[in-house]
Amino acid sequence: MDAQSLKKLREWFKKNSAELPWRPIDLDAPRDPYAVWISETMLQQTQVSTVRDYFTRWMKRFPDIETLAKASEEEVFKYWQGLGYYSRARNILKTANVVRNSTRKATLPDNHKELEALPGIGAYTAGAILSLAYHQREAILDGNLVRIFSRLYALDFLPTESKVALKIYWDYAREIADSSKAYMHNEALMELGRTVCKVKNPDCANCPLHSSCRAALEKRATEFPPSKKHTQKDWHGTVLVIESADHKILAVHGGQKFFKNQFTLPHFESPRSATAGLPSQAERYVDADMVQSVENIGKFRHSITVHKMECDVLYIRLSGKAPAPTSSEIKWVRRGQALDFFASNFCLKALSFLKKN
Ligand code: SF4
Incomplete structure (x- = not known):
């Protein structure tokens, strides 16, 4: 993505970013890695509108890793109840204990290797923590970014189709990560995917990336990315x-x-x-x-x-x-x-x- 598009994306994000309990008002401020971890884990498979209240209640009761690590599984489940996928809550508690007992003194690691060694933290969550909290130049590739890349570059294949396909998507994600303020670009793209470049009815007319989006320029935005059931042989x-x-x-x-x-x-x-x-x-x-x-x-x-x-x-x-x-x-x-x-x-x-x- 060229510098001009990134600038437009940042300007759009500054004007349009939703107020969320895990997002500081100053979008350039580094975040609490713990808050990023909890919010990103809750957001897996769950809508932002649902996660808001869960996150607020959670942070009130478990404001840091130290407090969380001392809680019982029963209580943690109580605060998770309704979000589903209870293995996520169980892993959060396990990780809190591992981190509290490590030399890191209840602070999440700041590198991929150590983060991904923790229960329940995969490549995506690790990337989000490193980018949004530690402001490292880390690539993120979630469903929103896949949809946006597919449309921006008219990619008529899914990243799950082959190693080559996955690499192409990650290359675009890394291009974003190589930019200065990558943390903001990553988050802005996630927000853009959630609110503008939606699965159905993308609002291309109000999208900051419209002038460089191939799918939009060809008026084929909803044709990308191809749905799984239509994944076909070229x-x-x-x-x-x-x-x-x-x-x-x-x-x-x-x-x-x-x-x-x-x-x-x-x-x-x-x-x-x-x-x-x-x-x-x-x-x-x-x-x-x-x-x-x-x-x-x-x-x-x-x-x-x-x-x-x-x-x-x-x-x-x-x-x-x-x-x-x-x-x-x-x-x-x-x-x-x-x-x-x-x-x-x-x-x-x-x-x-x-x-x-
Ligand atoms: S122009 Fe439309 S299809 Fe392209 S990124 Fe923006 S919202 Fe998505």
């Missing part, structure tokens, strides 16, 4: 729109990757950096000598079953009339009737580029 292909001099479009039946039982436009898997010129697959249908021109007229995305497709549309113009079909698997369809003839959205998307040309 497939890159080429669709051929072959038109004869007498304005007929070639339709084929069978022998295609998709739409096996209907007429469709010829298509095949191809590399993203397809070379120019007539692809050999086209010569299955037309004589190379008849080809007047070959032009890439557009690119579209489409999903079929588990395939998330990105297709280049190659327009092949013939110099002569449509040749007589050599089999029942080939048809020449008048251009004026093509939109009615090709029923699938896949073909209609490819043909939409033809209209513009």
Whole structure:
């Protein structure tokens, strides 16, 4: 994220940050690591609106690690009751005891290794403590940041899909962490995800990152990130729109990757950096000598079953009339009737580029 976007993000956060019991009025002030730990643990799987009261009551009764460590599990559970996932409360108490009995004198460690060795503290909570409390240049990647990165950079995959995918998301998170005031940028992004870049109805018009957000600029914000159930295999292909001099479009039946039982436009898997010129697959249908021109007229995305497709549309113009079909698997369809003839959205998307040309 460039310096200008980060500046806009900070300005937005200063004006719009909600008053929360775990957030100091001075947004630049280092926080109590204990308060960050408790609030971030409560916020896992639970809404901010619910956590507010729980946090306030908790801090009144257990204002520091020392007090907490002396409490019984029964009492800790009482203050946790209603938040669910009681293992979180049990781990908090265990950690309080470990820290109290350590040489740290009831202070949480200030490094990943020691923090993550404590019961219930994982990479995310450790990052939040190091960034928000200790103001270290630490990356944070929670659901809010995943959603924002996916939209900002039009990432059409989830970090859970592969190691490479996870690394890409973490790289963006680290870019934020490398900035000065990373603690504020991290928190501002979490707040932005909660209040503006929401799962449904993101308020792009009032977002400080709008001018650098690819998904918003393409008006596709809600398409990112892809939902788990739609996680699909990437497939890159080429669709051929072959038109004869007498304005007929070639339709084929069978022998295609998709739409096996209907007429469709010829298509095949191809590399993203397809070379120019007539692809050999086209010569299955037309004589190379008849080809007047070959032009890439557009690119579209489409999903079929588990395939998330990105297709280049190659327009092949013939110099002569449509040749007589050599089999029942080939048809020449008048251009004026093509939109009615090709029923699938896949073909209609490819043909939409033809209209513009
Ligand atoms: S412009 Fe819209 S989609 Fe992009 S980050 Fe902002 S709210 Fe999210």
